[in-house]
Amino acid sequence: MNETILTAVPLGKTGSWLHYAANPGRFLRLVRPILPWAAAFSIALTLTGLIWGFAFAPADWEQGTAARIMYVHVPAAWVAMAGYAALATCSFFSIIWRHPLADLAAEEIGPVGAGFTAVCLVSGSLWGKPMWGAYWVWDARLTSVLVLFFLYLGHIALIRAFDNPAHGHRAAAILALVGAVNLPIIVFSVQWWNTLHQGNTISFSGNSKIYITMLYPLLIASVGFYCCFLTLVCARMSAAIMERRARNLLLAAAERAS
């Protein structure tokens, strides 16, 4: 059985795509021409979703126009969680394969993800005041998202806390992997505990409780936010690669001169 598997999947090819993708120069050549188009697409999609949600989406029968906050709050929450999942995946690649781009991606995902989490917390707080009568309650969903925000901040701080960047990347990768346990807690918190936060409205199994005229702007804003996140991370990674290359060239020139 094992022999069959070994014959079918040659060992040398197991991580070949990883090594192919690990080249920062190749990443730069691939991403730089796409970035302006990706930025334009992200801006167009996000603007469409936000304007549709703010001005044209119908009011909710129970919450009235306060439901319009959903079109910024929900996409920000989804991107915050997906960003952390990406951070944990990069950390996994970094720890197992020492993938140089994974370290770089993790470093650049942190601040962007923390920003989206902050938007989620602030918009949720502004939604909570008129609906619950309080900006903040120590509810399972809210608290777990606050923990996610602190995990992002911890990652940002830890990755820059060491004189040797490799040590910082390794410590931050371990934090990111351990912190990934918070993701299922966020998702299932509204089912596991009695929370003030409402349950899941959208379900991929076909039992969504949202009307189609509200679903369209929400999906467009969400895809726009995801595209914004990807574009921002790719642009920051490209900038970081170019900064490192410039620094290395300067160091090499200084060494030659001395």
Add this chain to the structure above:
Amino acid sequence: MTPSAATLAPFIDGSYGVTVVFLIGIGVLTFARYRRSVRRLAAVETMRRGGKETTA
């Protein structure tokens, strides 16, 4: 009872405002960093080529 639109307006405007300010802010900062790194790398490469030519 559904709250009136006038009562809710500051909360809706505030949440959209925070989001738009964040998106514009991080977009501008990222674009500025990207352009700065492109220019810096181009300057360093020009300087290196210039140095090589001088040395040669």
